[in-house]
Amino acid sequence: MKRSSGILMPVFSLPSPYGIGTVGKAAYDFVDFLHDAGQTWWQILPVGPTSYGDSPYQSPSAYAGNPYFIDLDLLAEDGLLTKKEINAVSFGDDPEHADYGLLYENRLPLLKKAMERGWDGAAEEIGEFRRANAFWLEDYAVFMAIKRANKMQSWLEWEDEGLRMHRQDAIDRVRPELEEDIRLFIFAQYLFFKQWAKLREYAHEKGIMIMGDMALYVALDSADVWSSPENFLLDEKNVPVDVAGVPPDYFTADGQLWGNPLYNYGRMEQDGYGWWIRMIGGAAQLYDAIRIDHFRGLANYWAVPYGEATAKNGRWVQGPGMRLVSALKGWFTDVQFIAEDLGFATPEVAQLLNESGFPGMKVLEFAFDSKEESNYLPHTYQRNCICYTGTHDNDTVVGWQKTADKNDLKKAKAYLGINDSEGFVRGMIRGGMESVADLFIAQMQDYLELGAEARINTPGAASGNWTWRMLPGKADKKLAKEIYAMTEIFGRLNRV
Numbered sequence: 001m002k003r004s005s006g007i008l009m010p011v012f013s014l015p016s017p018y019g020i021g022t023v024g025k026a027a028y029d030f031v032d033f034l035h036d037a038g039q040t041w042w043q044i045l046p047v048g049p050t051s052y053g054d055s056p057y058q059s060p061s062a063y064a065g066n067p068y069f070i071d072l073d074l075l076a077e078d079g080l081l082t083k084k085e086i087n088a089v090s091f092g093d094d095p096e097h098a099d100y101g102l103l104y105e106n107r108l109p110l111l112k113k114a115m116e117r118g119w120d121g122a123a124e125e126i127g128e129f130r131r132a133n134a135f136w137l138e139d140y141a142v143f144m145a146i147k148r149a150n151k152m153q154s155w156l157e158w159e160d161e162g163l164r165m166h167r168q169d170a171i172d173r174v175r176p177e178l179e180e181d182i183r184l185f186i187f188a189q190y191l192f193f194k195q196w197a198k199l200r201e202y203a204h205e206k207g208i209m210i211m212g213d214m215a216l217y218v219a220l221d222s223a224d225v226w227s228s229p230e231n232f233l234l235d236e237k238n239v240p241v242d243v244a245g246v247p248p249d250y251f252t253a254d255g256q257l258w259g260n261p262l263y264n265y266g267r268m269e270q271d272g273y274g275w276w277i278r279m280i281g282g283a284a285q286l287y288d289a290i291r292i293d294h295f296r297g298l299a300n301y302w303a304v305p306y307g308e309a310t311a312k313n314g315r316w317v318q319g320p321g322m323r324l325v326s327a328l329k330g331w332f333t334d335v336q337f338i339a340e341d342l343g344f345a346t347p348e349v350a351q352l353l354n355e356s357g358f359p360g361m362k363v364l365e366f367a368f369d370s371k372e373e374s375n376y377l378p379h380t381y382q383r384n385c386i387c388y389t390g391t392h393d394n395d396t397v398v399g400w401q402k403t404a405d406k407n408d409l410k411k412a413k414a415y416l417g418i419n420d421s422e423g424f425v426r427g428m429i430r431g432g433m434e435s436v437a438d439l440f441i442a443q444m445q446d447y448l449e450l451g452a453e454a455r456i457n458t459p460g461a462a463s464g465n466w467t468w469r470m471l472p473g474k475a476d477k478k479l480a481k482e483i484y485a486m487t488e489i490f491g492r493l494n495r496v
Contacts, residue, residue, distance in 0.1 A: 362381055
């Protein structure tokens, strides 16, 4: 990876009059902003459909795109919807926060109207899309149609045993009555990938590469687990044996119980990790670089018995390590992988990161602990890493500045040489820009100097996450010029 920089900005955070960011005009405008600002990378969060809790890391599919991100104005330009139909629907009146409840109620009915007008005319393209994505698309569409028929219950709670166990005879029996919904979910994916491909092509024309996040684990309530139970640690009734989490630590006395099913790595290794290769292949259709979330779980992972109320009673289990990493590197020679190696460091994780050759992550908000030496201080970096002011799981710099220990802030100011005229936030950004890290990324909220109200996610908080949206006009020419100047000074203008 060449010396460069980028901005972390989720798609859902883009401005839009329709309740959430999309891959329409605002996305193209943001690509232009990145180009004008001298940036190389646009980092986003997972773009899959969201479910209960609205987290993009708990999606009903590891492959599908979020129907909410389909741009309605582009559908109107294609004659699939009218402006009157779009404007008749409420998506909320708060331009700074997404209302997922309204999106859930109102987005699919619009997409159904678009399908009714567009399916026949695009039948040949849709057929090609179905064939190219047959390894996941049909199962996903059937899964979602059955969920809708079961009032969105988890597949573990479906009363029909045949459907719950993914038996083909049971699916064939109910498919005729679900065909309209199945077509709707297929059509939505066709629209998403068509719009996404055009946006990504435009980004490349502007010299902008897209970095996407990929959750290490898939959601339990997903088409992936339902349709491929043999790849997960499930019992004879397809109920999880153990689930994922992290153990208790200084911040969480009970640990974090994520509830994702764990992989049956022994089974996966038998066919050369084909399931993983297919999943990474799906991500490579969307992104130029893939950040593997919770990378440490490939070295060793915390397994908690299914049904436990907390993550306390788990145990460490050795992961596949370089066996899996080598398989992925062998298949995907043109994909840049990034390892999210944050959290409790162990020799096993450090060894895996070193052997993989993947760049790890450094977070400036973690660097200035006045009580002990930190390996996040810029003078400890090697080039093969990515420096962040903070990630989507951290507060904004303004928010962190207001809550951090005064001695930590004093250390940060002294270390970075921050003065009042520069300001604390700009000093933090400069500290990352001037570091030896090959890549520096700041959250868009930090360039806008927004506070905790613009935080993307607070781990462990049950609500209030994944909603922040940027107001129109904030990513303007003046800000782009300022970012360009800093990017040029510190030698990060190179395109990938």
